Amino acid sequence: MLLHAPKNGFFFVIDRxxxxxxxxxxxxxxxxxxxxxxxxxxxxTPNADFRDGSRFIRPSPYGAHSWPPMSLHPKTGLVYLPVVDxxxxxxxxxEWKFQQGSWNTGLDMSVFETFGETEGENVESWGAYLLAWDPVRQREVWRHTHRTGFNGGTLSVGEDLLFEGSADGRFVAYRATDGKQLWESPVGTGAMAGPVTYEVDGEQYVAIAAGWGGSFGLSGGEAALLAGVRGGGRVLAWKLGGTAVVPPGKPPLGPVPAPAVRVAASEKELRRGSVLYHTQCSACHGPGAIGGGSAVPDLRYLDERQHGLFAETVLKGLHEPAxxxxxxxxxxxxxxRQIQAYVLQQAAKGHAAESAN
Ligand code: HEC
Incomplete structure (x- = not known):
């Protein structure tokens, strides 16, 4: 038997x-x-065909299940998956044309213009959960709803244990049969990877290469901000009876400052700036220019000097070694210039939203 959960939202059982x-x-x-x-x-369904107009389709291109690994627990016979709904x-x-070196999806990136603004049928309407799935009966056994999207891979071990990192900066142990949470530790960053377990001198360890990544990009973006963690990469390991304290992660960025400079752009240019940003920059710096500021800078926080070097950074590779x-x-x-104007517009929006709170 072969068990497979690709991005398209279905769980497959295949004769291996x-x-x-x-x-x-x-x-x-x-x-x-x-x-x-x-x-x-x-x-x-007719909804699958978007050749004659846009359609709101589930799942998203990020996939209902993507890079973070699922695991099969040999004792419970269940599969544990991080799901992005x-x-x-x-x-x-x-107007799409193939461009060497670019992100060639052919999709209309203008859908991100309203990123983070409206409820309902919007790129942002997500749910995420840890799902325990019975592959024989092909049905759900339990789920644990996550606060944000894009959570970590799972590790099934022992009699009845399940480990998973979370997008909001925790590493959690569950009881595999019913999903009861048994333990958690802060991680100080997103924890997307699959955990591992190993034994040294008769002692069992569980470890994770923590940090952002996966299909939602390097930044952690909104999820990181929501969760109040910033992060960066770190490797953490635990053992039973261990006494070390997890060092705190970088503090969150704090309120978005008022835009440091002005760059003139018409409404049309701002819209084009958004499309260009989401085609070339968002995979690393985050959709909506909301970056979280972990592995890559959140561009809404750039100061006057950094904005002065914006064109040189982007066109001449000023930070290429990094x-x-x-x-x-x-x-x-x-x-x-249009991308920079868009980034500044997002900074102004972020600043206004936080000042209003
Ligand atoms: C492959 C990932 C990646 C992509 C794609 C990317 N960036 Fe970056 N960017 C980075 C990283 C990493 C840094 C931090 C470099 C450093 O630490 O010096 C950075 C830094 C920057 C900075 C400098 C911030 C400072 O400290 O002065 C600017 C400006 C910037 N990026 C703009 C953009 C724009 C605009 C795009 C799209 C045209 C883009 N980036 C695409 C990864 C990326």
């Missing part, structure tokens, strides 16, 4: 020897197909 389809059932909100038929073909407005960009690519093969000076 012949590759034959056995069954598929949804583990998250799915509206692109009603089910898989007995031949292993999805039965699509999120939709996305899919639409084709009529992982900030150069974009002179993809963007013009004018493109960069």
């Amino acid at each position: 020897e012949s590759g034959e389809f056995i069954s598929a059932k949804p583990i998250a909100g799915v509206n692109w197909a009603t089910h898989y038929d007995e031949t292993g073909r999805p039965v699509e 999120m939709g996305y407005v899919y639409g084709g960009d009529p 992982g900030m690519p150069r974009f002179d093969d993809l963007l013009s000076t004018d493109d960069v």
